[in-house]
Amino acid sequence: MKSSLTGKLTFALVEPDTGLAHAVTMSPPGIVDELRRSGLRGRGGGGFEVAEKWRLCAAAEGPGRFIVCNAAEGEPGSFKDRAILQGFAQLVFEGMTIAAAAVGASRGILYLRREYGYMAAHMESVLAARRHAGLLGQCIPGRGDFDFDISIHLGDGAYVCGQETALLEYLEGRRGEPRNRPPWPTTRGLRGAPTVVHNVETFAWVSCVLARGAAWFKNLGTAGSPGLKLFSVSGDCQRPGVYEFQLGFSISELLETVGAERVKGVQIGGASGRMIPPSQFHRTIAMEDLPYGGAIIVFGEERDMLDVAGNYLRFFVRESCGQCVPCREGTRRLLDGVERLRQGRCPAVHLDRLCELGNTIRLTSKCGLGQSAPQAFLSIVSHYRRELMGRERHERG
């Protein structure tokens, strides 16, 4: 496999462990303050402020604390976390160590999706080298009383295990079904202990922020979405790969960078994101406009949008954990609707009903899977309705 990285990434320029060396000279609240000034938000999709998560965890009652790195990367279209772990594992483990110093955790866990099992040996060797260098294990330099170590857990193949509370259920040896919240993991996470869960990329940015200073990060991007972010770009373009952008870039800029022409639509945010038609390519990726998942898939003019909707819905039907009826049964109904459309057997009123159902699923599901599952379908119906309707009639089956 070839590297997916493109261009000059900040991660390649930051010297590993300068951030950690800086962090160990600071007080734990000082580290949290530095991150607050940077404005760094989680890169795993939710976009929650990192400093606030750490403050909540540090303030919660023990026993013990955990730092969990979420490398589930189950979102179809996302591969940036794989590329980060392959290229910059040091920065990720460094970020976890900084988080541990800030909240007072002594154990870290890297949850790696099983499909990335081929990386585990490399991860182990990076961890071993860090232990050898005294950057993990007992008595990390600079702070005599600071012990922290990281272990790797391989997943077993369930997308929903990327949802942080489902991930914790998995680590406790159960079915990975999302928990009711509150309590949030920062209060009661793994085995009841306060736990910080972040995406792979978030931890790497933590190291960069500590190395280069909060002001550097804050001055990039937009007011509401400061900083840089990695994006997995694939589909119908000349140069797919992992790109770094300042938040606030427009879709047209992106398409030019990756070499995409004659584009019918761009799916922002993977299967749980939405399809953006050409009339909206001036829109920008930032909290203020289009929220950023890390996955961007370009669809050229030859693509059948019904295939795209069907592919994504099949994914959700397969991956729904089944706790909520709207998510479990509703996604099946939507997929059935896609089949009817394909066979030219879907009356317009039925399609309208399906859209209503889609909105109901979004409102009544317990976790982000159900809340976002209908989104791709709904956006495709609203922007490409003409292409979906009036297909040649096929027999059932």
Next chain:
Amino acid sequence: MLTTERDRIGLEIEKLVRSYHNDCGALIAILQEVQRRYRHVSQYAMQVIADALDVHPAQVFSVVSYYRFLSTTPRGRFVIQLSDCIAHDAVERAAVARQLENDLGIRFGETTVDGLFSLEHTGCIGMCDQGPVVSVNGRIHTQFTADRVGALLRDCLGGGDMVAAPGRD
């Protein structure tokens, strides 16, 4: 004393569970190891594990049935998966799929009668920029084309380096 295959496996699994101090928090780690050794988790294995952990077998089954990498029927020594990631070229992928079915004489979702190969579809496995993607026991082959299927299967049987060791899944 003569022990049957089943008794032997039962004892092996009990020993495995003991090595985890009969802790039900280790259920998934135990199941992963059983899957790795026997290429599936049989009903009998679930019963043995449940007894050793002092939980109801239904609890063990609820976990086994939940995760894709745990299976209740034996999978082949070589599990060949083709990613259906939407970012990949559908025409090329379909050609790879047909050639795999032709060469193995089975359909997707099936295992060859000799227990050597299982053929499966998988979702996106984070190789969207390098499709079509085939994985054999977890080893990834990117930009895969139909004309490479023959060499891949020969490599499986000949112990070549295109595949990871069986059971590693």
